[in-house]
Amino acid sequence: MAPAFKNTSPISSPIKKPASTGTAQHLKGLAPSAVEDSRTQDARAYEQLKKKGTDLEKYIFLSWLRNTNLDMFYRLVLGHLKEIAPIIYTPTVGQACQEFSHIYPFLAPPNAVDGLYIPLTEVDNIDEIIQNYKRSIPAGCEPDITVITDGSRILGLGDLGMNGMGIPVGKLQLYVAAGGLDPTRCLPIVLDFGTDNPKYLDDPLYLGIRQKRPQDAEFYAATEKVLKGLTNAFPGLFIQFEDFNTPHAFGLLEQWRNQILCFNDDIQGTGSVVLSAFISAIRLAGIPAKDQRILFVGAGSAGVGVAKQLVDYLEIEHKIPEEQAKAMFWFVDSRGMITANRGDTLADHKVYFARQDNGDTQCKSLEETLEYVRPTALIGLSTIHKAFNEKILTRLNEINPTGRPIVFPLSNPMTKAECTFEEAMRFTNNRVLFASGTEFPEYTVPGTDKPVVPVQANNCWVFPPIGLGAVLSKPKCITDTMIFAVSKALANSLNEQERASGELLPRIERIREVSAEVAAAFIHQAVREGLARDEKWIALVNQSGLSSGTNAQPDGVFSQDVLAEVKKSIWAPAQSVPPFVPNKL
Numbered sequence: 001m002a003p004a005f006k007n008t009s010p011i012s013s014p015i016k017k018p019a020s021t022g023t024a025q026h027l028k029g030l031a032p033s034a035v036e037d038s039r040t041q042d043a044r045a046y047e048q049l050k051k052k053g054t055d056l057e058k059y060i061f062l063s064w065l066r067n068t069n070l071d072m073f074y075r076l077v078l079g080h081l082k083e084i085a086p087i088i089y090t091p092t093v094g095q096a097c098q099e100f101s102h103i104y105p106f107l108a109p110p111n112a113v114d115g116l117y118i119p120l121t122e123v124d125n126i127d128e129i130i131q132n133y134k135r136s137i138p139a140g141c142e143p144d145i146t147v148i149t150d151g152s153r154i155l156g157l158g159d160l161g162m163n164g165m166g167i168p169v170g171k172l173q174l175y176v177a178a179g180g181l182d183p184t185r186c187l188p189i190v191l192d193f194g195t196d197n198p199k200y201l202d203d204p205l206y207l208g209i210r211q212k213r214p215q216d217a218e219f220y221a222a223t224e225k226v227l228k229g230l231t232n233a234f235p236g237l238f239i240q241f242e243d244f245n246t247p248h249a250f251g252l253l254e255q256w257r258n259q260i261l262c263f264n265d266d267i268q269g270t271g272s273v274v275l276s277a278f279i280s281a282i283r284l285a286g287i288p289a290k291d292q293r294i295l296f297v298g299a300g301s302a303g304v305g306v307a308k309q310l311v312d313y314l315e316i317e318h319k320i321p322e323e324q325a326k327a328m329f330w331f332v333d334s335r336g337m338i339t340a341n342r343g344d345t346l347a348d349h350k351v352y353f354a355r356q357d358n359g360d361t362q363c364k365s366l367e368e369t370l371e372y373v374r375p376t377a378l379i380g381l382s383t384i385h386k387a388f389n390e391k392i393l394t395r396l397n398e399i400n401p402t403g404r405p406i407v408f409p410l411s412n413p414m415t416k417a418e419c420t421f422e423e424a425m426r427f428t429n430n431r432v433l434f435a436s437g438t439e440f441p442e443y444t445v446p447g448t449d450k451p452v453v454p455v456q457a458n459n460c461w462v463f464p465p466i467g468l469g470a471v472l473s474k475p476k477c478i479t480d481t482m483i484f485a486v487s488k489a490l491a492n493s494l495n496e497q498e499r500a501s502g503e504l505l506p507r508i509e510r511i512r513e514v515s516a517e518v519a520a521a522f523i524h525q526a527v528r529e530g531l532a533r534d535e536k537w538i539a540l541v542n543q544s545g546l547s548s549g550t551n552a553q554p555d556g557v558f559s560q561d562v563l564a565e566v567k568k569s570i571w572a573p574a575q576s577v578p579p580f581v582p583n584k585l
């Protein structure tokens, strides 16, 4: 993300002023003579992108472009966001991770440093690693933000070891494209702590260390060394934990959330965006919030994180007491409905939602649980492809004749999704309120000519504004109420057209403008809670008349002044073509 050298690629080579620049820099004859502006050059790059036969080839081309011409890369991404986001991010990034050791390098260091690869065997040398990174980046490009994974649970694809590096790189590209963070101040990190996946241990081209993952004690000791090294070197660094396996995702968050500026995207980010879509769904469902019966399929970090945020929402917004709100949730995992008395030892994070009111009933499958619970909402974070099959969806629709059923198949990538948008529409007589984790095509109901736009409840709606808001206002830590404010601001950002067509989140084309609004709401909340440390933002929020003290309801509001200032802070790619500097001249 923070290439040491930029604009060395042939794609940026045509000289802007061949006569004078060429003479002055002794470049005459070293490049074609055409004089071009960036628009023409971007068109050439876009044409080259379109000619790639597969999404993976597009991914490789874009990775190379990013490492050679950062501005052009982001001009293309921003100019064609809807088309390019699924390549640099979900779903193609999943395939790129699986193939990472086979498609790397996009450019070898020192020409481009993609981020940090920190082997378990080198954590004692973390300071040296960080010094090496500092040496590789231009002055003034110390990172504001890092996304860090150990590759142990990449999307729904499992343990990919060091190949998981594609995820921090992809997430940070979204931080830039959607949130407007400065790409030269973003640091992707993979903790190369081994892998338990035999496929990679046996792969001759695998680029990570060839050993099994460490036990918990060693894992936590090693992550502590890395996090301390990073926060010492870069005070105030915003750290996003990404795609750690479930116990470690929860463990790291609990260990660090009050000590450093950190955030878990899979627990808090997914929870926040799903909450936002859920707030919008409740407004349209025709079933009051207190009568919702919510069935989760999959009880990993993301599922439980999402459900806990929904409980908070029901408490704060609908004044439903916690015990009563909690009782509106049921979970199914690989052994069936999660109950306190089903006879196995539940993982710690499952205990909170384990049912105590089931008597002797133990449902062994989703089908049985559906009949027992008779849910109004079905939320999938199971990574079980087609778990929401025709029978399940048809039955859900029958159970809810008066209100619209809510179906959120949140697993990704596509090969793991619980159902498609088309299936959810067809099997519910098009009544579904839908949001998915991965992108689906629009669906045209037979007999009509207006396609219906599916909603992607991906955490990319919330991590970029949280990162932007945090980098600007510098809070001590990220609280649940800040994240709650983000969900509300996102739900409030829907425009008239989106509301009218029953969409639960804004359209992807608006992600930059919406991210700025949501970041402004985040900053307001951080200041209200007394945790923001940047004087400028504290003063701006205090002047706005919207800072009603630390116990204020996290309502997601923001002032236009704060929004205007956020917009001024947003990074945008340079539009002009820099003079051509050929490699090694």
Ligand SMILES: O=C([O-])CC(=O)C(=O)O
Pocket (backbone or CB within 6 Å): 090, 154, 155, 156, 243, 265, 266, 412, 437, 458, 459
């Ligand atoms: O990356 C995504 O699209 C969502 C995510 O965090 C995950 O599935 O782990």
Ligand SMILES: [Mg+2]
Pocket (backbone or CB within 6 Å): 155, 242, 243, 265, 266
């Ligand atoms: Mg993730």
